[in-house]
Amino acid sequence: xxVNLDCVPCFMQQALKTAKLATDDERKQEQxxxxxxxxxxxxxxxxxxxxxxxxxxxIVRRVSGNPDPYSKIKSHDNKLALRLYPWxxxxxxxxxxxxxxxxxxxxxxxxxxYGVNHVFDVEETVKRVLGVDFALDSLDEFRQxxxxxxxxxxxxxxxxxxxxxxxxxxxxxxxxxxxxVKGGPIINDATVGDVREAGLTGKxxxxxxxxxxxxxGPERTDPVFLKKLKKADLVLSKGQGNxxxxxxxxxxxxxxxxxxxxxxKHIGVGVGDIVFIRGFNR
Amino acid sequence: xxVNLDCVPCFMQQALKTAKLATDDERKQEQxxxxxxxxxxxxxxxxxxxxxxxxxxxIVRRVSGNPDPYSKIKSHDNKLALRLYPWxxxxxxxxxxxxxxxxxxxxxxxxxxYGVNHVFDVEETVKRVLGVDFALDSLDEFRQxxxxxxxxxxxxxxxxxxxxxxxxxxxxxxxxxxxxVKGGPIINDATVGDVREAGLTGKxxxxxxxxxxxxxGPERTDPVFLKKLKKADLVLSKGQGNxxxxxxxxxxxxxxxxxxxxxxKHIGVGVGDIVFIRGFNR
Numbered sequence: 001x002x003v004n005l006d007c008v009p010c011f012m013q014q015a016l017k018t019a020k021l022a023t024d025d026e027r028k029q030e031q032x033x034x035x036x037x038x039x040x041x042x043x044x045x046x047x048x049x050x051x052x053x054x055x056x057x058x059i060v061r062r063v064s065g066n067p068d069p070y071s072k073i074k075s076h077d078n079k080l081a082l083r084l085y086p087w088x089x090x091x092x093x094x095x096x097x098x099x100x101x102x103x104x105x106x107x108x109x110x111x112x113x114y115g116v117n118h119v120f121d122v123e124e125t126v127k128r129v130l131g132v133d134f135a136l137d138s139l140d141e142f143r144q145x146x147x148x149x150x151x152x153x154x155x156x157x158x159x160x161x162x163x164x165x166x167x168x169x170x171x172x173x174x175x176x177x178x179x180x181v182k183g184g185p186i187i188n189d190a191t192v193g194d195v196r197e198a199g200l201t202g203k204x205x206x207x208x209x210x211x212x213x214x215x216x217g218p219e220r221t222d223p224v225f226l227k228k229l230k231k232a233d234l235v236l237s238k239g240q241g242n243x244x245x246x247x248x249x250x251x252x253x254x255x256x257x258x259x260x261x262x263x264x265k266h267i268g269v270g271v272g273d274i275v276f277i278r279g280f281n282r
Numbered sequence: 283x284x285v286n287l288d289c290v291p292c293f294m295q296q297a298l299k300t301a302k303l304a305t306d307d308e309r310k311q312e313q314x315x316x317x318x319x320x321x322x323x324x325x326x327x328x329x330x331x332x333x334x335x336x337x338x339x340x341i342v343r344r345v346s347g348n349p350d351p352y353s354k355i356k357s358h359d360n361k362l363a364l365r366l367y368p369w370x371x372x373x374x375x376x377x378x379x380x381x382x383x384x385x386x387x388x389x390x391x392x393x394x395x396y397g398v399n400h401v402f403d404v405e406e407t408v409k410r411v412l413g414v415d416f417a418l419d420s421l422d423e424f425r426q427x428x429x430x431x432x433x434x435x436x437x438x439x440x441x442x443x444x445x446x447x448x449x450x451x452x453x454x455x456x457x458x459x460x461x462x463v464k465g466g467p468i469i470n471d472a473t474v475g476d477v478r479e480a481g482l483t484g485k486x487x488x489x490x491x492x493x494x495x496x497x498x499g500p501e502r503t504d505p506v507f508l509k510k511l512k513k514a515d516l517v518l519s520k521g522q523g524n525x526x527x528x529x530x531x532x533x534x535x536x537x538x539x540x541x542x543x544x545x546x547k548h549i550g551v552g553v554g555d556i557v558f559i560r561g562f563n564r
Binding site for chain 2: 013016
């Protein structure tokens with residue numbers, strides 16, 4: 001997906017939100033907004049929204065001097081999800097269709113985002129998502145491909161949510177899972193530290209998607225990275241950011257909650273709907 | 283009030299909303315956002331929010347070539363309010379305290395804003411506001427000053443709402459009313475055309491507050507304009523914009539619904555609360 005004009009105020013909102021997390025110094029917060037404005041004045045609107053979000057967060061990091069503004073929130077979200085882990089496992093083990101339930105849980109985990117504070121709230125929301133059907137799904141196709149697959153590439157989304165991913169990954173018996181996380185801190189995206197905190201070390205092979213900074217791995221759209229994805233038996237992608245960057249790759253299965261009105265419209269569902277769909281080009 | 287960092291994404295949102303109203307040409311919409319970004323990069327954050335909003339709307343007008351993007355909406359809102367006028371008059375005439383009811387109606391009129399389409403919806407919301415007390419009020423002081431006043435300066439807010447103002451103005455017997463509107467189109471603010479459409483011609487004397495463009499009258503903070511306000515027996519100001527520009531003038535009575543979280547916080551009330559207060563400096 002490409003940047004829509006509706007994304008522009010949203011980038012400014014993200015800059016403000018992250019600036020406040022990154023520093024208490026109001027002069028620095030103001031400088032972050034001014035530099036974001038300069039970026040939005042000059043940038044090409046032909047790239048994908050996450051590509052610009054990365055540049056906004058790069059400004060926040062540089063001006064605030066804080067390399068990881070979401071660090072505390074990520075750890076908090078991981079701990080919160082881990083407290084729920086036994087309950088999540090029980091939902092799957094008691095289900096008639098464990099893979100389906102684990103997929104639903106993995107998308108429900110997407111609601112753990114910065115701002116949620118109580119296990120109780122998360123449990124309530126997860127229950128609600130479990131009671132709702134996918135607005136669109138490619139479940140049958142996924143089952144068929146899963147049957148034959150020996151290796152799956154799993155593109156992770158956020159910290160916290162990654163504990164829910166663990167529950168799904170633990171259902172993928174006899175399949176080699178390559179979990180792809182960010183090579184460096186960017187917003188609340190999962191990184192190698194979160195893989196460790198979520199208890200996934202040793203259960204998966206790790207690979208990296210970068211955030212445009214040297215040493216963090218290739219961008220989602222890097223040709224070598226895309227070739228790796230294409231060669232895999234199966235690719236499962238979590239969340240909106242990965243969908244925005246890779247939505248035209250029709251061999252990828254995307255599991256997400258449509259939180260942004262533009263993404264919901266692009267897919268053809270309502271805001272808040274959960275979907276499990278293959279990539280498409282339109 | 284001065285610009286807060288929270289206002290910055292909001293200016294970008296206003297630019298987008300008005301750009302879409304002003305032109306269907308997406309290249310022009312994009313240019314409007316880029317120029318707004320340049321403005322937000324360079325501007326002084328020491329001025330008041332409406333001052334910057336005016337500059338944003340100046341960009342929209344210049345780039346789109348549309349001198350009055352809200353023209354249709356304003357006419358629509360006036361017609362909608364006029365259909366409600368007989369019902370409004372009845373509310374006042376049947377009230378035990380006509381001035382109080384007329385003041386409540388005048389602030390309720392503030393909910394007619396671009397986006398409301400049905401008389402029924404407006405009537406329902408007005409009824410709700412009539413059933414709610416002011417979160418803060420200086421009603422006793424206002425009544426005392428009104429008793430002695432021979433002239434009142436009434437600072438208008440939006441089109442549509444101005445029909446509700448008419449109902450209040452018609453209750454101010456034996457007082458000379460000077461109605462101050464904008465000297466040129468700016469957002470959906472009332473101008474002389476709206477005074478005519480609202481049926482207020484001949485019932486008030488007119489004066490103007492400018493929007494920074496030559497020929498539209500003085501800015502709210504112009505010393506000569508402020509002197510005129512200070513000399514008046516009584517000044518009644520409608521809406522958030524006038525409050526943002528004049529809130530430190532303690533002789534003015536401000537009648538508004540606190541829609542913006544920063545304004546609500548500044549006054550010490552909740553978002554959506556209605557207040558009738560004197561200006562203050564803190």
